[in-house]
Amino acid sequence: MMRDVSIHWEEGVQSCSAVWHSENGIAAHKKVVTADDTLTADDAYHLACEGTAILWRGDFQNARQLLQALVRRIDKPSKKSKRASKRVDKSADATPKKTAKDIFNQHRLIQSQRARILGMLLIQCNADHSISLRRAPDLSQACLEAYGPVTQSYVVSLRELLGVVSVHEWRKNGLPILADENGEPVFVHPHYGVFSPVRGEYIELVCNAPLPKALDAESTAFDIGVGTGVLSIILAMRNIKKIVATDQDDRALTCAKENIALLNLGSQIEIVKANLFPAGKAALIVCNPPWVPARPSSTLEHAVYDPDSQMLKGFLAGLKNHLLPQGEAWLILSDLAEHLELRTRQELLSWIEAAGLLVLGRIDTKPKHSKAFDDSDSLHFARAAEITSLWRLKAI
Incomplete structure (x- = not known):
C-alpha cells in the first residue's frame, strides 16, 4: 500500500511529482536530479554520496549496470583509505581494542550508509506498475504482489525494485524445505516482506526433535510467529492433528495461508492474527523468534532484529499459561547475539527460570550458510x- 508522501523534481522547465514509496521507511528525498545514459558512474557516486537522488530516464539495463558500478565503488576502498588504514594498523597497540558489540554496531552503521548510497538511484513506475524506460522488463506482477494495486505513478529505488523481483522469483518457483514420505521436495513460496527460510539448519532441528508424549493424549500445537508457515507445515507432516499458527503481520498471514492451501494442509493448520499466543493450551508450542536483540532499521528487518529481546521475553513469559500438563515448548534460537555481546547466556537462562520453566534438553547444530565461512x-x-539450538522447555 502506497504512502501518501510525494517526491518532487524539476524536469526541464517543468515541476514534477509522484508518490514516494520506500519499504525501508526512508523519507522522500529533498534533492532529486534526472539523469540518463550519459551520466558516468563516478558522477553518480559523487551525487549519491552528497545526498542527491538520481531519477533515471535512460535505458533500464544501463541503470542496473550503474547500480553495480556504485556497489563496486562502495565495496572497494580507495587508495587513500587503504593508506589511512595502514597508518591506523601501525598505531593499533596504542588504541583500545574494539569489543564484539563495537564491531557489530560499526557493521550496522556501514551497512546503513551503504544502503543509503545505493538507494539514491530511483525508478518511476506507472499506476499499472509498468516502467516507461527503454529495455525495461515487465515487472508489473512482481510489483503488484509486493505493493498491491495503486492508482498513481510512484517512484521507488532501483535497489528495492530489484529486491521485489528477486522475491517474486522465489514466490513463483518456491523454496524447497524438506522431502515428503515419497522423497519428493516440499516447497514454500515466500512473499515480499516475509522472512524466507533459507537457513535449513533450524528446519532440520524441528524435523528431528523427539515429539513430546503429551501429544499422544491431545495432538495440538501452537506455532508462534508463523512467517511463511514452514514450521507449521513440518509439524503437520509429523502428523500433529491440530496446529494453530499466529502472527501480527498481514503479509505473513497471507503468505502462510497460501502455502498451507497449496499443500492441502488447511484441515490441520489454522492461521490466527494474534500477538504471540492464541487462546487455549497446547501440548507443543514452537517459536523461532528474531535472533538479534537490536533495533530494526526497516519493517523488512523485524524477522531478524528484536529490540531488547521483547518477543523472546514475551514468548517465555507466556508459555506456562498456554502449555498443557506435561506439554513442551521448542524455542529455536541462535547464540549469535551472545558472540556479539548483545545478550548473555546467563540472561537467557534467567528469563527461562523467571518464567517458571525448566530446560529439558537442547539440540544444537552448526550453521551451513555461506557467511559462516566468509572470513572477509x-x-x-x-x-x-x-550455534543454532532447539531448546526443549516445560513448565515447572
Missing part, C-alpha cells in the same frame, strides 16, 4: 562460532 565478513568471528 566483519562479523565472521561471531558467525563462525554460532
Whole structure:
C-alpha cells in the first residue's frame, strides 16, 4: 500500500511529482536530479554520496549496470583509505581494542550508509506498475504482489525494485524445505516482506526433535510467529492433528495461508492474527523468534532484529499459561547475539527460570550458510562460532 508522501523534481522547465514509496521507511528525498545514459558512474557516486537522488530516464539495463558500478565503488576502498588504514594498523597497540558489540554496531552503521548510497538511484513506475524506460522488463506482477494495486505513478529505488523481483522469483518457483514420505521436495513460496527460510539448519532441528508424549493424549500445537508457515507445515507432516499458527503481520498471514492451501494442509493448520499466543493450551508450542536483540532499521528487518529481546521475553513469559500438563515448548534460537555481546547466556537462562520453566534438553547444530565461512565478513568471528539450538522447555 502506497504512502501518501510525494517526491518532487524539476524536469526541464517543468515541476514534477509522484508518490514516494520506500519499504525501508526512508523519507522522500529533498534533492532529486534526472539523469540518463550519459551520466558516468563516478558522477553518480559523487551525487549519491552528497545526498542527491538520481531519477533515471535512460535505458533500464544501463541503470542496473550503474547500480553495480556504485556497489563496486562502495565495496572497494580507495587508495587513500587503504593508506589511512595502514597508518591506523601501525598505531593499533596504542588504541583500545574494539569489543564484539563495537564491531557489530560499526557493521550496522556501514551497512546503513551503504544502503543509503545505493538507494539514491530511483525508478518511476506507472499506476499499472509498468516502467516507461527503454529495455525495461515487465515487472508489473512482481510489483503488484509486493505493493498491491495503486492508482498513481510512484517512484521507488532501483535497489528495492530489484529486491521485489528477486522475491517474486522465489514466490513463483518456491523454496524447497524438506522431502515428503515419497522423497519428493516440499516447497514454500515466500512473499515480499516475509522472512524466507533459507537457513535449513533450524528446519532440520524441528524435523528431528523427539515429539513430546503429551501429544499422544491431545495432538495440538501452537506455532508462534508463523512467517511463511514452514514450521507449521513440518509439524503437520509429523502428523500433529491440530496446529494453530499466529502472527501480527498481514503479509505473513497471507503468505502462510497460501502455502498451507497449496499443500492441502488447511484441515490441520489454522492461521490466527494474534500477538504471540492464541487462546487455549497446547501440548507443543514452537517459536523461532528474531535472533538479534537490536533495533530494526526497516519493517523488512523485524524477522531478524528484536529490540531488547521483547518477543523472546514475551514468548517465555507466556508459555506456562498456554502449555498443557506435561506439554513442551521448542524455542529455536541462535547464540549469535551472545558472540556479539548483545545478550548473555546467563540472561537467557534467567528469563527461562523467571518464567517458571525448566530446560529439558537442547539440540544444537552448526550453521551451513555461506557467511559462516566468509572470513572477509566483519562479523565472521561471531558467525563462525554460532550455534543454532532447539531448546526443549516445560513448565515447572
